Amino acid sequence: MQLVTIFGGTGFLGRHIVQRLAKEGCSIRVATRRPELAGFLRPCGDVGQIAPVQANVRDEASVRRAVEGADAVINLTGILNERGRQTFYAVHVASAERIARAAADAGVSRLLHVSALGADAASPSEYARSKAAGEDAMREAFPAATIFRPGLVFGPEDDFFNRFASIVRLVPVLPLFFDGLPRLKLDGLFLTPEFDAGTTRFQPVFVGDIAEATHRALDDSAAQGRTYELGGPSVYSYAELMAMVARETGRNALFAPVPFFAADILSRIAQFAPAPPLTPDQVKLLRIDNVVAPDAPGLAALGVEATAAELILPTYLRDHRRGNSESAPAGEV
Secondary structure: OOEEEEEOOOOHHHHHHHHHHHHOOOEEEEEEOOHHHOHHHHHHOOOOOEEEEEOOOOOHHHHHHHHOOOOEEEEOOOOOOOEOOEOHHHHHHHHHHHHHHHHHHOOOOEEEEEOOOOOOOOOOOHHHHHHHHHHHHHHHHOOOOEEEEEOOEEOOOOOOHHHHHHHHHHOOEEEEEEOOOOEEEEEOOEEEEEOOOOOOEEOOEEHHHHHHHHHHHHHOHHHOOOEEEEOOOOOEEHHHHHHHHHHHHOOOOEEEEEEHHHHHHHHHHHOOOOOOOOOHHHHHHHOOOEOOOOOOOOHHHHOOOOOOHHHHHHHHHHHHOOOOOOOOOOOOO
16 A cells, blocks of 8 residues: 655645555555644544544655655645745745755655646746745756646635635625726727726636545656646636626626726735735736646646536525525635
8 A cells, every 4th residue: 555645635635645545455654843733634444444644844854754754755745825934935945946856865665746727937926936946946956846736726615715715605796807007999879998907817726626636646657757737628708707706606896997007006905814814925916817828747747637617606505595504614724
């Protein structure tokens, strides 16, 4: 039975990967700072199959203990905003290098690192730059590492669709961001503004498809040393995604055009909240298309058929429909 160590296994993506690998009979070691809070993963497998262990990705000794004796290591650690010592560099770069180096020294045969679609050393976003630097650090220490770059990940506990569904449930207004100035259109005797708002493109990928791709990549020697960009079967504008949220929650939402400069100002204030809804770095990301490159290997290269968002979103956004007193569970990032 293969032993797999997973860093970040308690998060949204992690729990799905744990469940998928447990189904294949793998023994799973979930490396986490608070193993006492990871007990919810145990029912994903048989008795003793899933074992949470204490490890802090900033601590070399604990990382080395977590990978000792493992056949494969998966790194899912990541943050969307910085807080204290949890900086983009510390989590995405230094920790990735530490895990890769420990895995190489321990003789681990397979290493899979989950980065992000849009990772780019030249990006205006510090998040995207740190993701690119993390890939470089991972490959330098473990050249045969497999790297996944997923796009916007959706599923029952996601933090994107559930978040906007919660917003429209409380206030029937969804923001659509735009650059520049509105166009003026003559409507009878009046000039009315028109906005090219919400045009940034996304290619959402189902969390279950990433979990399946992870299982296949660990079993496929051809995946070693390769980078896969993981996206769903369709590309949507941001405005289309907001329309899907409104439709699946049964809400008559007002779509409000918001200039990016205003979003940037608001994000500079909101970033100091305990759980900021938007940060300046995320505003930069919202300006950039988040789609798979045409020539990049993706889910199909691993034999996985991408699942359409239209098939999955109704199964959990219905929890936000009018008359339902319970909110959908929040996702972890």
